[in-house]
Amino acid sequence: MTLRRFRPYFGYLKQVRGPITKAVVYGLLYGAATGAGLPLLVNYVFPPIFDRQGGALPFSTVALIAACIPMVFLLRAVSGYLNSYYTQYAGVRILESIRVDYFRKLQVLPLSFVQSKRTGDLISRGLADTAQLQFTLTQLANDGIKQPATLIGAIVAVGWLAYKSQGVALMLVCLAAVPVVVFPIRFIGKKVIKRAADMQSRLGHVTAQFTENLAAAREVRAFSLEAREVDRFSQGTAELVTAQMKIAKYAQALTPAIEVISATGIAFTLLYAYGSGIELATFISIITALYGSYDPVKKMGALNSELKRGEASLDRLEVVLHEPVTIADPAAPVAVSRLRGDLAFENVSFSYGDNAALSEVTARIPAGTVCALVGPSGAGKTTFANLVPRFYEVAAGSVTIDGTDVRAMRLADLRRNIALVSQEPVLFNDTIFNNLLLGREGATRDEVIAAARAAHAHEFIEKQPHGYDTVVGERGGLLSGGQKQRLAIARAFLRNAPILILDEATSALDSDSEAAVQDALRHLVVGKTVLIIAHRFSTIRDASMILVFDKGRVVAQGDHAALYAGNALYKSLYDRQQGSS
Numbered sequence: 001m002t003l004r005r006f007r008p009y010f011g012y013l014k015q016v017r018g019p020i021t022k023a024v025v026y027g028l029l030y031g032a033a034t035g036a037g038l039p040l041l042v043n044y045v046f047p048p049i050f051d052r053q054g055g056a057l058p059f060s061t062v063a064l065i066a067a068c069i070p071m072v073f074l075l076r077a078v079s080g081y082l083n084s085y086y087t088q089y090a091g092v093r094i095l096e097s098i099r100v101d102y103f104r105k106l107q108v109l110p111l112s113f114v115q116s117k118r119t120g121d122l123i124s125r126g127l128a129d130t131a132q133l134q135f136t137l138t139q140l141a142n143d144g145i146k147q148p149a150t151l152i153g154a155i156v157a158v159g160w161l162a163y164k165s166q167g168v169a170l171m172l173v174c175l176a177a178v179p180v181v182v183f184p185i186r187f188i189g190k191k192v193i194k195r196a197a198d199m200q201s202r203l204g205h206v207t208a209q210f211t212e213n214l215a216a217a218r219e220v221r222a223f224s225l226e227a228r229e230v231d232r233f234s235q236g237t238a239e240l241v242t243a244q245m246k247i248a249k250y251a252q253a254l255t256p257a258i259e260v261i262s263a264t265g266i267a268f269t270l271l272y273a274y275g276s277g278i279e280l281a282t283f284i285s286i287i288t289a290l291y292g293s294y295d296p297v298k299k300m301g302a303l304n305s306e307l308k309r310g311e312a313s314l315d316r317l318e319v320v321l322h323e324p325v326t327i328a329d330p331a332a333p334v335a336v337s338r339l340r341g342d343l344a345f346e347n348v349s350f351s352y353g354d355n356a357a358l359s360e361v362t363a364r365i366p367a368g369t370v371c372a373l374v375g376p377s378g379a380g381k382t383t384f385a386n387l388v389p390r391f392y393e394v395a396a397g398s399v400t401i402d403g404t405d406v407r408a409m410r411l412a413d414l415r416r417n418i419a420l421v422s423q424e425p426v427l428f429n430d431t432i433f434n435n436l437l438l439g440r441e442g443a444t445r446d447e448v449i450a451a452a453r454a455a456h457a458h459e460f461i462e463k464q465p466h467g468y469d470t471v472v473g474e475r476g477g478l479l480s481g482g483q484k485q486r487l488a489i490a491r492a493f494l495r496n497a498p499i500l501i502l503d504e505a506t507s508a509l510d511s512d513s514e515a516a517v518q519d520a521l522r523h524l525v526v527g528k529t530v531l532i533i534a535h536r537f538s539t540i541r542d543a544s545m546i547l548v549f550d551k552g553r554v555v556a557q558g559d560h561a562a563l564y565a566g567n568a569l570y571k572s573l574y575d576r577q578q579g580s581s
């Protein structure tokens, strides 16, 4: 039963209990005005007007009777409006909570999970699938009560009319069609769920194409991929259209199917009525009530397709919502404040899926050491560094700081002790000041400025149109590479953590920036345990310790002179770089 799938999410309805209740009450009122208001007018209010035998009615009475028509429609209009309004209100509130919960979960999932999914697809789940789920839940809250109630009312009416005139047999004939309509509802529901899942995944695919294209805007132009990208995109959207039309094909078939079955039911009732000599008036009233009972059945059928679509979206959302948070705080964390920064890797192995990235790595990096990680691309340097802040979990062995396993510390405590300067520093579309403040929440303006000075960033920041309050654009798009680097370094100064992880930029900066960045870094590393994922041998020569990586192993360690003399891989990497620069 589909409904059970949604039960854990009914909690979302609780917070909007008031509006939902109002929506249902107004919905019932609307149903009453529509279903009962008009027939009652026809049955009881209008006849006196046409009953001339009792003499002409005073004009005021006729006017009063006439006024009933707009009154009923006003009631219907107002209750219909309020029903839609409150449903909508509840809907957007629910959507808000679902989205935020989804987003919150994405923040704490292991990096490996986020990296294994396409960004656009994750976005599409967070926007389109949450919207679908919200729509389903509000539909359910609204029609799930209104329609069955209306149906029961109508069945009682049909039963009563039939029973009064011809007994139980007619009643059964009248209602025989009701169970039959369940078949198309079930059949179509089954067809819809598979296609809904397909559609949502294609929507994810299209969104992913979109985000990938925008992220590669420069490359698309550089390699003249415009036409190819448009082709790929239109192919994706064409597939999406096909998937949408498949749903439309089935979902739209429901109403006509139910109508044909109802009409057949009415035909049988007609035959039976002819055979048993029922009066026209009774027959008409039964048919009217009977026809009225098909509308809620139709709507419930539509609700069923809606539930199937919601279920498909739920499946996609639960991939994220149910994903275990494997990297989390331990149950009984070891209390740590400021760490010294003695790093130790003990027999550490790690793999991305089946792809082994580190095998039995053992290394000790005493506090205050500037340690360069060197080796061919793909040798495991980045992975090694990422295990320190516990971005990934070791498969075997352990990573300890000051003798405490990183898994034994609270994540926030661990990460507070680590500053990260990445190759392409990410800036948020906010002011420079706020971007720097990310280094240490609550720092004063003077501290921020001091950090910027230390990073040789103060001068260029002052030259920006609004100084520290200049907004940097998405991903810091309005700044040069060297400027972004210096802001990242300023952030690290502000953080003043005992452990520093530096992913050296591969792309060359202009020589002024380069000199400023190098000088800032020289000051930043003082007194800290530093891991540099090194690409430039100028940096490496200055390191007090070098770890040479090859195919996921540490194959040598020492200082530059010793390694150059004693390690062939190191010598060849060094010579090759000397030759190319």
Ligand code: ADP
Pocket (backbone or CB within 6 Å): 115, 352, 355, 356, 357, 375, 376, 377, 378, 379, 380, 381, 382, 383, 384, 549
């Ligand atoms: P390096 O920093 O020395 O270039 P990495 O640590 O980035 O090396 O990569 C080590 C190995 O792990 C490589 O084979 C690489 O392809 C693989 N790898 C790195 N990151 C991921 C990832 N997110 N998912 C799957 N494989 C990865």
